[in-house]
Amino acid sequence: MELTMTAAPVRLSWWRRWPDWAPWAATVWALGYGLTALGWTLTGAGYPIDPADPNSELSLLGDVPADVGAPLFAAVALAGAGTGAVMARYRPGARVPRWWRRFAVGFGGSLALVLLIVVPTTRMLALVGYLPMIVVLGPFDAGLRADVASALGVDHVHQLVALIGGFLWAAATVAYARRTAGSCARCGRPDRAASVAVVRRWGRPAVYVAAAIPALYAATRWLWVAGVPIGMSERELDELAADGALLAAAWLGSFALVGTVLTLGLVQRWGEVCPRWMPGLGGRRVPVGLAVVPASVVAVLVTSGGLGLIKGGLSEGLIGAEDWAAVGPALLWPLWGVALGWGTLAYWLRRRGRCTDCGLR
Structure with missing residues (x-):
């Protein structure tokens, strides 16, 4: 009985402890993405954005070619991994230079904004919009299943990875900004009442x-x-x-x-x-x-x-x-x-x- 009562709070507290693990998760994500983008740069293969794709007109990054985008993505992501590691290692009460706090919060917030708003395209929105139809009709319509399978590609995977990274970086940046300001990392209190x-x-x-x-x-x-x-x-x-x-x-x-x-x-x-x-x-x-x-x-x-x-x-x-x-x-x-x-x-x-x-x- 005692084991059951002590194990339950541990399971329930995983989500509540997001200020502790989000900075580390964002760092690991950035390192993995940066190494992947470095691979695109060195091999010239795997870059997920194709300017020749007719749908690239609907992408905010559709005009960025591989020889520019791949090294840029690699540099930003690897810089993010270094910044995230410093943010994750912060302990409450430690002194942080004002310039570094501004840089870290600004960099993390900008990276989250790019990953959440700039990288995803209308394809992700369309996938979510058609999801009810796919779930309801897909089991009974082989043609619909084939169309969905042919439409899904590496660009969808890339955008999903970007969305996950964007939310991780948003959470990590919020946690770091709150801690370095002396606020509660989880709720942000004390708030500015106005x-x-x-x-x-x-x-x-x-x-x-x-x-x-x-x-x-x-x-x-x-x-x-x-x-x-x-x-x-x-x-x-x-x-x-x-x-x-x-x-x-x-x-x-x-x-x-x-x-x-x-x-x-x-x-x-x-x-x-x-x-x-x-x-x-x-x-x-x-x-x-x-x-x-x-x-x-x-x-x-x-x-x-x-x-x-x-x-x-x-x-x-x-x-x-x-x-x-x-x-x-x-x-x-x-x-x-x-x-x-x-x-x-x-x-x-x-x-x-x-x-x-x-x-x-």
Whole structure:
């Protein structure tokens, strides 16, 4: 009995101890990525970004050739490994030169931003958007499975690795910044009350913006499914119907509406406590991470994907009055991502409760 009671807290504390392991995980990630990129540089093979790919127009890094990108990625990642090791070895109370703290926090934050926003492309966003359709129809549609298998490639793996590294570096940088400022590494307290008040005050408007944009996107797609050629000619709509693309539009529109509803949960009571009608869950508190983690991932992907679509639309001349329903909602996706990120932060600040590390509330 004693062994059981002492083992359970150890398992439960793994996630709560993220300020301890995140800097080391970010360092290992950077070292592995840096060595891999060094291999691309020395061998001339394996570079995951192909400027000749037609989809490179939708990538913020699509125009970076291998002879430039590979050594640049290697240098930045290996520098990150060295910086991360110093950050991970810091112990509370140790004196840190002001210039080094500014450099480490700035470097870590910039690296996280690049990995989360610049490296991912619309392909990752599309994969997430089509995921419900793949899960539901994939087991019964061999053609769909074949299309998915052929579409997945090394670029998806590279972007997934970048996303993992981005979140690790964001966590590592936040932990280091808090510790070197004398704050609680886990919750950041004591907070600046004015900053927290601003985030929470604008949290509800941000959530409404983040819910309205996917709803607008869903409305255009479902109007197409209903046969209304909004934002396109009737001939183009007929071509979409003939190609079976309207089925995908229906799935994406439905998924966007689900996202709208879930986003509203960030400011609704049922986003904190499960409704009574839910079997087995009614009346139970919604775990904070269950809302914060998916919302954070979506905020990153729609920001990155939206910027990529804007880049591609401008370079290919696709942004025009006649195509507003097809590409217009995508122009708002960066705003969607920022608003969703803001609303998610406000939700977390409202629900975080008393910190088990520092005891502050």
